[in-house]
Amino acid sequence: MLKDFREKRNVMRIACLHTAQSNVAVFDSAAKALGIGPTVLQHEVRADLLAAAERSGVLTAQVSNATQQALLSLADHADTVLLTCSTLGPSIEGLAKNTSSVIIRADEALARAAVRANTQGGKIVVLCAIQTTVEPTSRLFMHAAQASKALVEIRLVCGAWARFKSGDLTGYLAAVAEAVDRAYLDGASVVALGQASMSEAASLVTTSSSPLTSATEGLKAAVEAASRHVKSGS
Incomplete structure (x- = not known):
């Protein structure tokens, strides 16, 4: 059972949307500690999204829409998409109907x-x-x-x-x-x-x-979601 899980864990595709370049290394390190293979994660960094939210002081509809588009783009090539920025987290609400991939929040x-x-x-x-x-x-x-x-x-x-x-x-x-x-x-x-x-x-x-x-707990949840996605053949 454990061997099967490890094999599945390392064939799945998990895409991470970050708002800080330094978080790429943070999640790669957490993935390594969890035994997730180096080819499983892909990263996209959109520092502009957090910067826009900071300027406004809140998550605006415009920033939320831009975040949703970035997530959906990643979902086209991943079993699970992990949004790692807590400021942008509410943006995922309502996205499930727009993709067969699973989009989750690390927080x-x-x-x-x-x-x-x-x-x-x-x-x-x-x-x-x-x-x-x-x-x-x-x-x-x-x-x-x-x-x-x-x-x-x-x-x-x-x-x-x-x-x-x-x-x-x-x-x-x-x-x-x-x-x-x-x-x-x-x-x-x-x-x-x-x-x-x-x-x-x-x-x-x-x-x-x-x-x-959130790096460790988010990746654990992403692995579980991606495993279900791979098993279902979606």
Whole structure:
């Protein structure tokens, strides 16, 4: 069974839509850790989409439509398309009827994983670095936690995004890791890194628990979806 799964996992096609070039390496690294072959993932980077949302302060209809077109284009050549940007996440709503491929959100997979991991019924703390993702991330996690009655707190890591945009990736990841440590010390039972760009901060955390990342959880969900797609012969 395990051998069959590994074989299927490495013949499927998963396309990732990113809004930061650095996330290509983040997802390639997560894929390698999960045993996903190097030929499975394909990447497209559309930094212009996030930049447009930042200028507007919200996800506008124009940016949402452009995101949908990019996702549908990738879906023509993939079993599953993974949208890795949490700011653009709501753009996938209603796309299922337009393609036979599966289009999923990395942050939605993260939210489901956080609720599953919260076995003690404690507080889930979700960290965000950019203001434009706070509202959609909050809505997503609150919805995922409804059935479990889990408490969810969204925290913005102040100043982190400015470091990221200035190219100070080391400072950015250090700030995120510090926020993770603080959340655990404040009593969080689960900490989730709400943006894919935060993923590598997990290795810098000094508390005993590691945060969940959208890169790992998103790819797990993408593999499962692509496996079903390949099995169905769609």
